[in-house]
Amino acid sequence: MKFIKLFLSAAVPAGPRRGSLTNVYLRTFRFGPGEPMSVEVIVGAQWGDEGKGKVVDFYSETAELVARFNGGDNAGHTIKFRDREFKFHLLPSGIVRRGVTAVIGNGVVINPEVLLRELRELEAKGIRNFRLFISERAQVIMPYHIVQDELEEAVKGGLKAGTTKRGIGPAYSDKVGRFGITMGDLLDRELLQSKLELAIAIKRNLTAAYGRKQDFPLRKILESYLAMGARLKKHIRNTSTVLNQAIAQKRSILLEGAQGTLLDPDHGTYPYVTSSNAVAGAGAIGSGIGPRAIDWVVGVSKAYTTRVGQGPFPTELTDSIGDHMREVGREFGTTTGRPRRCGWLDLVALSHAVDVNGLDALALTKLDVLGGLRRINVAVAYKIDGEKVHTFPANINMLAAAEPVYKELDGWEALKPAEWTAISRRGLSHLPSAAQEYLEFVCGELGVPIELVSLGPSREATIDLRDELREGPLQRP
Ligand code: IMP
Numbered sequence: 001m002k003f004i005k006l007f008l009s010a011a012v013p014a015g016p017r018r019g020s021l022t023n024v025y026l027r028t029f030r031f032g033p034g035e036p037m038s039v040e041v042i043v044g045a046q047w048g049d050e051g052k053g054k055v056v057d058f059y060s061e062t063a064e065l066v067a068r069f070n071g072g073d074n075a076g077h078t079i080k081f082r083d084r085e086f087k088f089h090l091l092p093s094g095i096v097r098r099g100v101t102a103v104i105g106n107g108v109v110i111n112p113e114v115l116l117r118e119l120r121e122l123e124a125k126g127i128r129n130f131r132l133f134i135s136e137r138a139q140v141i142m143p144y145h146i147v148q149d150e151l152e153e154a155v156k157g158g159l160k161a162g163t164t165k166r167g168i169g170p171a172y173s174d175k176v177g178r179f180g181i182t183m184g185d186l187l188d189r190e191l192l193q194s195k196l197e198l199a200i201a202i203k204r205n206l207t208a209a210y211g212r213k214q215d216f217p218l219r220k221i222l223e224s225y226l227a228m229g230a231r232l233k234k235h236i237r238n239t240s241t242v243l244n245q246a247i248a249q250k251r252s253i254l255l256e257g258a259q260g261t262l263l264d265p266d267h268g269t270y271p272y273v274t275s276s277n278a279v280a281g282a283g284a285i286g287s288g289i290g291p292r293a294i295d296w297v298v299g300v301s302k303a304y305t306t307r308v309g310q311g312p313f314p315t316e317l318t319d320s321i322g323d324h325m326r327e328v329g330r331e332f333g334t335t336t337g338r339p340r341r342c343g344w345l346d347l348v349a350l351s352h353a354v355d356v357n358g359l360d361a362l363a364l365t366k367l368d369v370l371g372g373l374r375r376i377n378v379a380v381a382y383k384i385d386g387e388k389v390h391t392f393p394a395n396i397n398m399l400a401a402a403e404p405v406y407k408e409l410d411g412w413e414a415l416k417p418a419e420w421t422a423i424s425r426r427g428l429s430h431l432p433s434a435a436q437e438y439l440e441f442v443c444g445e446l447g448v449p450i451e452l453v454s455l456g457p458s459r460e461a462t463i464d465l466r467d468e469l470r471e472g473p474l475q476r477p
Contacts (some may be wrong), residue, residue, distance in 0.1 A: 107286020
C-alpha cells in the first residue's frame with residue numbers, strides 16, 4: 001500500500017529525526033508468530049483531550065484488561081458504545097466491554113463519591129456484569145483537597161494553572177508529603193482515623209493561613225469515607241498482582257493514560273500542568289508493572305491542537321479558523337464545559353512527545369474537523385529571539401515568546417459525517433488527496449508511523465492501519 005511505503009521512505013535518514021523503519025520492524029518482529037501484543041500504553045501526545053477515550057475504546061476490542069494509571073476525575077472522556085453514550089471521569093474506558101477487566105491503578109487519585117456515582121450511572125445504562133479492580137494503593141481525594149485546590153489557585157495569580165478544581169494537585173502533594181489516604185485505608189477504621197487526625201490538623205492550619213477558617217469535621221468525614229470504602233470493598237485489591245498475573249498468562253493489557261504529555265509535571269509546560277505524570281513511563285509506575293513489560297506505546301494527537309486552562313500555546317488561533325476548529329470539533333471540556341483554545345498542529349511539541357514517551361506510533365484524531373479550510377498550517381519550528389529552534393523549550397517565557405514557523409499545506413473539502421464514515425470503510429486511499437498528503441507530511445516529519453486515523457466520534461469513522469503495519473511490506477516471520 002502506497003501509504004505504508006511512505007511510512008518506510010519517511011524513515012530513511014534524509015532528515016526525519018527517528019527511524020520509523022525501526023518502529024515498523026518493532027511492531028512486526030517484537031512479537032512472535034501469531035502472538036498478540038501483551039501490554040500497550042496509550043497516552044495523550046498534546047495537552048489532553050486528544051480523543052483518547054475513543055482510541056482506547058477502539059483498541060480495547062482486543063484487550064482483556066484496561067487499566068488507568070494516572071490522574072483522577074479531572075479527566076473526562078466520552079464513549080459511544082452501541083448507541084449509548086457514556087461520560088466517564090474515573091472509570092477506565094474499557095469497562096463497557098463484556099469480558100474486559102477494568103483496573104484503576106495505584107497512580108490514580110480517586111474521589112470515591114465520583115466513582116460511586118459513575119458506577120451507578122453505568123448500572124442505570126444497563127452495564128451490570130463488569131469487572132472492576134481498584135488499587136488499594138491509589139490515593140483518595142478528600143474534601144479538604146478540593147477546598148485547598150480553590151484557595152491555592154486564587155493566590156497564584158498569573159501562575160495559576162486554571163485547574164479543574166477537583167482537588168487533584170493537593171491529593172498528589174499529600175501523597176509525596178506522606179500523609180495521603182489510600183483506598184486501602186478506607187477499609188481500616190483505626191488507620192484511617194489516625195491518618196485523618198494528622199491530615200485535618202494540617203489542613204485547618206493551611207486554610208487558616210490562606211485566610212479561610214474551615215473546620216473539617218473529623219467524625220463526619222471518617223464515617224462517610226468508611227461507608228464509601230465499605231461499598232467499594234469488593235473492588236479494592238492489589239492490582240499490581242492482577243496485572244502481573246495477566247502478563248504471565250500473556251493476556252493483552254491496555255494501559256490508558258489521562259491528560260497529555262504537555263500537562264506532565266516533568267515534561268510539560270510547567271507550572272501550567274497537572275500533578276501526575278502523564279507520559280508512558282508512568283504507565284509502569286502507576287499500574288505496578290515493570291517498564292520492560294510494556295511492548296508498544298501509542299501517542300494520541302488531534303490533527304490540530306487544543307488546550308484548556310492557562311499557559312503558553314504557540315500555535316493558538318484567536319481568529320475565525322480557531323472558531324471553525326472549536327465549532328466543528330465541538331471543543332468544549334467534558335469535565336468543566338470550558339471552551340478549549342484551538343490552534344494548528346505543532347510538530348515541535350509533538351516531536352517532544354515522541355521523545356519523552358518513546359512513541360512507537362501515533363493515532364491521529366479529528367482529521368475531519370480540518371475539512372473546509374482552504375490552507376492548513378503545521379508548525380515545524382519556532383523562532384525565539386530571532387533564532388530558529390526545533391526543540392521544545394522548558395522555559396515558559398521562551399515558549400510564550402515562540403513564534404511558530406509554519407509549513408503551509410493544501411486544505412480539503414468539508415464532508416458530512418456519513419461521507420467520512422464511508423471513506424473509513426473504504427480505506428486510506430479514499431481520503432481526499434490533500435488529507436493523505438497531510439498525514440504523510442506529519443509522519444514523515446516525526447519519523448513515527450500513524451496507525452490509526454479517526455474521522456468522527458463513532459467507532460465506524462476510523463481507519464485502522466495496525467494490520468497493514470504488522471502484515472504489510474514487512475510480514476511477520
Ligand atoms: P488539574 O489537573 O485539575 O490540577 O488542572 C491542571 C491543568 O491541567 C489545568 O490547565 C487543566 O485544565 C488541565 N487538565 C487537567 N485534566 C485535563 C484533561 O483531562 N484534559 C485537558 N486538560 C486537563
